[in-house]
Amino acid sequence: METSDMTDVVIVGAGPVGLTLACDLARRDLRVRIIDRATAYPVGTRARGIRARTQEVFEDIGVLGRLTEHAEPPLPTRFYDAQGHVVREAVMYDAPPVPGAPYPGSLMVGQQFTEAALREKLASLGIRVELGGELVELAQDRDQVTASVRFDGHRRDIRARYLVGCDGGGSTVRKQVGISFLGETWERQRMLFGNLRVDGLDASVAHMWANGLTLSPMPRSGTWFFTAPLPPDGDQGPSSVSVETFAHIFSQRVGMSGVRFHDAVYLSVYQVNIRMVDRYRDGRVFLAGDAAHVHTPAGGQGMNTGVQDAYNLGWKLAHVLRGAPESLLDTYEEERLPIAGHVLASTTARGRFWAGNDSARVSERIVGAFQGRDPFSDVSQLSITYRGSSLARDLDEAIGIRAGDRAPDAHCIESASDEHVRLFDLFHGTHFTLLAFGPRPAPRVGEGRRGDVHTYRILPPGLPYGGSENALIDSAGEAHGLYGVDGDGLVLIRPDGYIALAGGDWDDRSVSGYFECVTGDRAHAFERGPQGLGVPS
Structure with a gap:
């Protein structure tokens, strides 16, 4: 067993949330280590909508310019009814400008580019992601956290003043400290999604059919991003999905001739969960992003909410590490836990609001949400407030x-x-x-x-x-x-x-x-x- 020197913060999980936190801490000259169990950097579009508030964060950190280089053009979306007829065509992310917010409503960037830009920034600050590091055990006392991490079959103890779990919905950190993940799993709602190449489909627009199947061209990556609801009784799991799986679903539900799918870059099965933690902190261990809250994808709030978690926590950790009272860290949960609860409620309500067989009405609701006319919440996240907080x-x-x-x-x-x-x-x-x-x-x-x-x-x-x-x-x-x-x-x-x-x-x-x-x-x-x-x- 190897034991490392003491560091200030160790971050578990190198997705957008963990990388944002690492960049924010590193630019404050703190000692940071960020580990991820993956052995290679992931590819694929995954979370692609960077909302206006998150763009503010990324500009402050210094990565917005790089992300803009990879942003997809704001193409219209073409909506089809159950019979395959076009009922609407509109640019969904063409929200009117908000006073005091100099950014577009959404910047459409594949997650692989978002993570690459954040890793590049982090490297410029002298820190690199440590791949292949699987957290196997956590221990803490009043002064430090010890993370036992397996690298290439060898266990190493990493000691830190604080540890933050940014390791997704299946968070090992959350399980290690015994924080509850309350909510429900929608067993009958599973989605196949990913990136592949498409021939024979109009690439000047994104396509959305009444049955929930979507295909969006991503010219920056040379692929199309797709989502397709899986049958409730289907047996497709992460190991069985393929291009043929998607082609079969497309043939059954759309039936458009002359369209061919090939060369999948990324394929995954998404199971809808609506869950959140009952607390964000256990002693010197914190949770952020999907490790603390997961919900339906309606409105594209997941990655953006996680980035706001990291941005809220970063400056507070830095101040406490430099002598501020430990109680400052309690305001992280105080401010962010209610936001997570609101996001879960609003995305659930929005997802149900978008369901139905009336394609014209559903498409109007979807377009309206991204153009500032959503009845549930502000998807730009500009209106989030911490009024009533101990820090206000x-x-x-x-x-x-x-x-x-x-x-x-x-x-x-x-x-x-x-x-x-x-x-x-x-x-x-x-x-x-x-x-x-x-x-x-x-x-x-x-x-x-x-x-x-x-x-x-x-x-x-x-x-x-x-x-x-x-x-x-x-x-x-x-x-x-x-x-x-x-x-x-x-x-x-x-x-x-x-x-x-x-x-x-x-x-x-x-x-x-x-x-x-x-x-x-x-x-x-x-x-x-x-x-x-x-x-x-």
Whole structure:
């Protein structure tokens, strides 16, 4: 048995969720190891819809540009009824722009490209995925976690301050720590999906038939992505599926002549499960992504929800590893567990809403969901909020935006250079950002924390700024409008882009007092104060 040196965090699972977390931790100069039981990097489209909020995360981490290079063109989808007649053709992912969000509603990228871009970023930070590492046992005490991992038949003990399981719905980490995975399995709902090559089908559109069979061209990878419901009494398992299996299903359910399938790149059977954990944490072990929640694919929320888990957890782990109170890590479950519950409920309701024999009505509902007209939730995930969290503190109700809300983007002009700048450009990185609207002096941040907080003054045109090099002119009033500020306003933004503190009236202790809770060493710093706000105990 070999035992490694102590590391800060070990991540089990190198899919998009584990890689996002690894990148976020590595850019903070933490010692990170990421292992995966696979012996080779997976191929295939799999999760392909990168929603607007996830694009914000990927831009901050520094991979969005690479992903855009691999994005599929926004082709229309052609919907067919049970008789094979076209009932609708529409670009599903052509959502109207959202104020304060500079990204398309969805970026369609095969998961193999998403993972490759994240691995490339991680390698630039000095860390590589350790393939062929199968977790076989976990142990922890008050100071560390020990993961026993089998590499090439040899067991090695990896010691870390914390461990995060990003190892999917069948999570070994979750089972090792005994966290319940509550919910149900829809035994009669199984899907065959994957990538293959297709001849004889119009490649200028995606195709969706009333029976749930879909074929979408993926020109960037030279394949088509398909889904096909399997018969409830079928015996196809992961080892028995083939191109012939799909060809037979297509012939039976579509019957379109002259279409040929060949050269499968990836084939899999997907069993619908609707399950989630009852807790995100066991001591020094955390869960994220499918290890914590699985649901129907309606709306494409799975990978995106997992990436948000990782982004929420990363900065908190970093702060605790540098001395913040351990209780900061409790806010990960506090903020993300309700989101998982909502995603399970909304995707289940959406999946049922999309079912039925009226192809025209069903297609309208599907298109509407991706164009901002979904009755269950916002599939872009831009409207997710942590209002009421222990980390959300409203000073008053003088401004429109609230603590816990996502901080929107806006365009301003740097007073010193007259150059245009986006607020997102200022948020990028591992720091907090303090925006002070109006001429009133910003409160003190506190000695020792100035490098962790970047402060900017936002002023309307014509207001003197006193030569401050961090003054931004809100020439079009965009920032004032999106943040709901008419006069003075103070907004503190967390490293994950959510608002920590907001209000129109403040004193010199407003921000430093908040940071005494977040990064100080005071016991019980996150006990709930009045109205559930994070206040010093």
